[in-house]
Amino acid sequence: xxxxxxxxxxxxxxxxxxxxxxxxxxxxxxxxxxxxxxxxxxxxxxxxxxxxxxxxxxxxxxxxxxxxxxxxxxxxxxxxxxxxxxxxxxxxxxxxxxxxxxxxxxxxxxxxxxx
Amino acid sequence: xxxxxxxxxxxxxxxxxxxxxxxxxxxxxxxxxxxxxxxxxxxxxxxxxxxxxxxxxxxxxxxxxxxxxxxxxxxxxxxxxxxxxxxxxxxxxxxxxxxxxxxxxxxxxxxxxxx
Numbered sequence: 001x002x003x004x005x006x007x008x009x010x011x012x013x014x015x016x017x018x019x020x021x022x023x024x025x026x027x028x029x030x031x032x033x034x035x036x037x038x039x040x041x042x043x044x045x046x047x048x049x050x051x052x053x054x055x056x057x058x059x060x061x062x063x064x065x066x067x068x069x070x071x072x073x074x075x076x077x078x079x080x081x082x083x084x085x086x087x088x089x090x091x092x093x094x095x096x097x098x099x100x101x102x103x104x105x106x107x108x109x110x111x112x113x114x115x
Numbered sequence: 116x117x118x119x120x121x122x123x124x125x126x127x128x129x130x131x132x133x134x135x136x137x138x139x140x141x142x143x144x145x146x147x148x149x150x151x152x153x154x155x156x157x158x159x160x161x162x163x164x165x166x167x168x169x170x171x172x173x174x175x176x177x178x179x180x181x182x183x184x185x186x187x188x189x190x191x192x193x194x195x196x197x198x199x200x201x202x203x204x205x206x207x208x209x210x211x212x213x214x215x216x217x218x219x220x221x222x223x224x225x226x227x228x229x230x
Contacts, residue, residue: 004158031216042119043159043204043220056217090158094216104151104216106158 003027006091006107013081014115021076021110023091029105031096032074034066037088037109049074050096081114088112117142121205121221128195128228136190136203136224138179144210148172148181148188149218151204159204162190195228202226 004025013019025032034046048056049068063085065077074091088111092104122137140148147166151159163172168183177192188205205221 006158033216040123040222042222045217045219048217092158096216103161103164104159104218106160108156108158 004091004093004105004107006089006110008110009108010111010113012113012115013078015081015083017081018077018079020078021089021091021112023074023076023107025072025074025091025093025105027093027095027105028071029093029095030071031094032068032071033092033094033104034074034076035090035092035106037090043090047076078112081112083114086112086114117146117207117209117219119205119207119219119221121203121224124202124223124225126224126226128226130197130228130230131194132228134190134192134195134199134226136205136226138188138190138205138221140186140188140205140207142186142207142209146207146209148179149206149208150177150179150188150190151206151220153202153204153223155201162203195226197228197230200226200228 007022031050033048036044046060047066052068067075088109090109091107094104118141120139149164150162152162153159163174165172165181171180179188179190202223202225204223206218
């Protein structure tokens with residue numbers, strides 16, 4: 001148990017559906033992250049929230065919409081996805097200082113399949 | 116730009132064999148280097164790290180030495196166990212991440228250890 005909980009663990013959705021992924025951290029951290037893990041590709045950093053403000057958006061398509069209502073919760077809203085969006089979506093958190101580079105704590109991920 | 120390259124897997128070994136997983140990086144300045152491990156059905160966990168040249172990170176029998184002259188951070192273990200079967204990710208954190216952790220990951224190397 002890393003202190004980062006993601007739900008659901010598995011999600012199957014059609015291309016016209018709207019769904020949301022949820023992440024909750026119980027560690028008191030001040031930064032939260034969404035990563036995409038696809039087979040045989042490096043983990044892709046999608047979004048970063050630091051002190052509840054989005055500080056990084058790595059050219060992610062608008063069909064992915066993040067939300068960070070408070071420092072403990074992070075959502076990823078999904079709509080009109082494509083089959084190539086099927087992947088494992090990982091949430092992570094960290095306690096960052098002025099120089100960064102601190103340890104990331106990951107959740108177990110949501111395995112998403114888009115039909 | 117910054118990038119991480121790992122050897123492709125899968126790596127298949129017998130129990131008690133010696134393990135090496137190669138990792139090289141490209142970065143400006145003086146990044147920190149990490150190995151993360153992902154056990155089946157789980158998120159990534161930090162295995163070890165090194166923050167400056169010639170540092171050796173170690174944990175659970177695994178070791179990696181930060182080699183600036185060869186820009187490498189190879190992971191080694193003298194005697195692997197079945198329980199070490201997992202996916203191993205090499206990663207770097209740039210010299211200054213601006214207050215949050217901008218880890219850049221390799222594609223991961225799957226290790227399978229047989230009795």
